[in-house]
Amino acid sequence: MENWGKPLRKVVIVGGGAAGWMSAAALSAVLKPPYEIHLVESDEIGIIGVGEATIPLIRMFNGLAQIDEAAFLKATQGTFKLGIEFVNWGREGERYFHGFGRVGKAALWPVDFTQYWLRLRAAGRAQPIDAYVISSMAAKANRFMLPQPEMQNSPMAELGYAYHFDANLYARHLRALSERRGVRRTEGKVVRVLLDEEPGPTSGHVRAVELESGELVEGDLFLDCTGFAGLLTDKTLGVGFEDWSHWLPCDRAWAVPSESTKPLLPYTRSTAHRAGWQWRIPLQHRVGNGHVYSSQHMSDDEAADVLLRNLDAPALADPRLIRFKTGMRKDAWTRNVVAIGMSAGFVEPLESTALHLVQMGVAKLIEAFPHHGFDPAEIAEYNRQSRERYESVRDFIVLHYHLNQRNDGGFWQACANMHIPDALRWRMDLYAGSGRLVYVDTDLFREPSWLEVMEGQNLRPKGWLSLAELQGVDDTANYFKGVSDTIANCVAVMPEHSEFIRSYCAAPPMK
Ligand SMILES: Cc1cc2nc3c(=O)[nH]c(=O)nc-3n(C[C@H](O)[C@H](O)[C@H](O)COP(=O)(O)OP(=O)(O)OC[C@H]3O[C@@H](n4cnc5c(N)ncnc54)[C@H](O)[C@@H]3O)c2cc1C
Structure with missing residues (x-):
């Protein structure tokens, strides 16, 4: 057998943003002594602190990292997210909902x-698609x-939901x-x-990182969670970056918190503007x-x-400018370094996918964990799967931009006219x-997500498959x-979102 180096014992995570701490939480749930996990972060550099909306698969991450839902929502001022309302995306004045979970039965x-x-x-006998989506x-x-889940055959059994939370x-x-688990x-x-x-066999691998204090932190496997840095x-390793800005031209964001308003909505809203969205x-x-x-x-x-003109309530701070580039690292895993989070790539936040890509980065690392050294076949497979995930997210986001009928300026027309990835065209x-x-x-x-966005942005099929005529x-x-009556009856007995939060995970007031 090929010599892959010595057995691995120490994981060093560089960076303590969401990527670093999600990795630490998941790895510490799985790796017990003699494995060691050591995280290095710089308060002076700080974290990006804007990953606040998620998709339903984050609940799988909670399962993997053994995170209690109510306790985590309480600690993060969290709320529930049933989907995203898109305003002005197809044409100005239109709105549609991308709800999580199943369409119909x-x-x-x-x-x-x-x-x-x-x-x-x-x-002329169908209701809009939303009537068949419980979320x-x-x-x-x-x-x-x-x-x-015990209500089998009811749409309540599999209501799709995710979370919003304060990133810091x-x-x-x-x-x-x-830290409680020993990190x-x-x-x-x-x-x-x-x-x-x-x-x-480990020639060219990262051996240690040196801190400003002179301290050396040595390790066998390094997770690069340093964000855009x-x-x-x-x-260090010079792994190239594949730029996707010709498909996703947004490259900056202003972020600002504002006062709460009532009611407390259980969804994200995304409103298109002249050269982007809010x-x-x-x-x-x-x-x-x-x-x-x-x-x-x-x-x-x-x-x-x-x-600032489009906030629903007064701002609580000055807006903060964030610059970014859309694309992905050519390889997420190189030698003994695995890039997780924004160091591995970034697809803009329209469908709140970045934390999911972190989750998958660490889950797949656990699956392919190099307990006995670095197997080139496992590394290549990790990189292949990582690429597929990023590309599939990219195509879904490009769909939103490309499929628009807005006529308010060059940005939207350029998006409508652009040459899109082949898989999206298909x-x-x-x-x-x-x-x-x-x-x-x-x-x-x-499929339901693709349907809701394509329909929501006015792509209408010419027909349907002839098998649908059998009925x-x-x-x-x-x-x-x-189906729609059952959904309406289920919704009628649900509590208000704010009421549910009060009884399940109310957070103490912020100091
Ligand atoms: C505008 C915007 C909106 C977003 N919205 C969402 C969203 O709604 N949902 C979602 O899922 N994602 C969203 N994201 C993405 C999300 O914020 C990130 O994926 C997530 O926070 C992970 O970031 P990170 O940990 O990779 O990087 P960061 O948060 O930047 O953390 C980097 C860490 O590395 C450390 N570091 C860097 N250099 C050094 C050094 N030399 N020495 C020591 N430490 C160092 C920093 O101190 C920090 O701890 C958004 C991103 C942007 C830009």
Whole structure:
């Protein structure tokens, strides 16, 4: 067998933002002594602190890292998220909802629910798609309760939801949990990265990081969680970056918190503006807002002004400017360095996917953990899967920009006219023809998400699959009525979102 180096014992995580502490929390749930986990972070550099909205798979991360839901929501001023309301994306004045979870019911017939819906809509007998998505209907009614898995056959069994939380409090919560499990933390700025120069299987691997204080932190495996700095993967190992800004031209954001408003909405709102879009994320103690825009199409001053003019309540601080570049690191794992978080790549936050990519980065690392040294086949497979995940997220985000009919300036027209990735073209063409939705097993967003965004932004198929004709229109209409009535009845008994939070995870007032 090839010599992959000595057995691995010590993991060093450089960076203590969400990526660093999520990695520490998950690894410390799995790796017990003699493994050691040591995290280095610099308070002076600080964290980006804006990852505040998530997707439902974060609940799997909570399971992996053994995070108690109610305790974590309480500690992070968290709220529930049932989806995203998109305002002005297709055309100005329009809105649609991307709700989490299933559309309709599990397939009972030869083709999926969407096919029957398309046929019924053509016959004037279908309601808008939201009527068949429980998370969308609950969001519109401003209600929430946890799914009830024991209620089989009820839409309540699998209500899809995620969270909003305060990013700084999230990192703090994960830090406390990780330290309780034995993760050692050192505060300090890394000023030098030392490589192994001895000939052998670990030649060229990172051996240690040196802090400003002169302290050396040595390790076997290094996680680069230094965010956009990419200190190990980029600055030390020189791993290249694949730039996707020709597909996703937004490169800056202003972020600002504002006072809470009532009611406490259980969803994120994304409002398109002339050269980008604005997020609104409701937390228990405040609302997080930001304006993501293309600096080629709007000045920083105008972008800040657009954000402040479109807040629903007074700002609680001055806006903060964040610059970013969209794209991915050519390889997430190189030698003994794994880049996790923004050092591995960044796809802008329109569908709140970055923390999910962190989650997958660490979950897949645990799966391929190099207990016995570094196996090139495992590293190549990790990098292949990582690329597929980033590309699948990218294509879904590009869809939102490309499929617009706005006529208010160069930004949106350039997006509508751009040459899109082939895999996205394929999905759009299939839907535009027969309403067919495709799923490949690396997809993060499943068929309902594609349907809601394509329909929400006015892509209308020419027809449907002929198998949908096997069922009579009256029978189908009755069945659909049953589904929408059941959803409406379930929503009617749910408590208000703020009431549910009060009883389940109310956070103490912030000092
Ligand atoms: C505008 C914007 C909005 C976003 N919104 C969302 C969202 O809604 N949902 C979502 O999932 N994600 C979102 N994200 C992404 C999310 O914020 C990040 O993915 C997440 O916070 C992880 O960041 P990170 O830990 O990789 O980097 P950071 O938070 O930047 O942390 C980097 C860490 O490295 C440390 N560090 C850097 N250099 C050194 C050094 N030399 N020595 C020691 N330590 C060092 C820093 O001190 C810090 O601790 C958003 C991002 C942006 C830019």
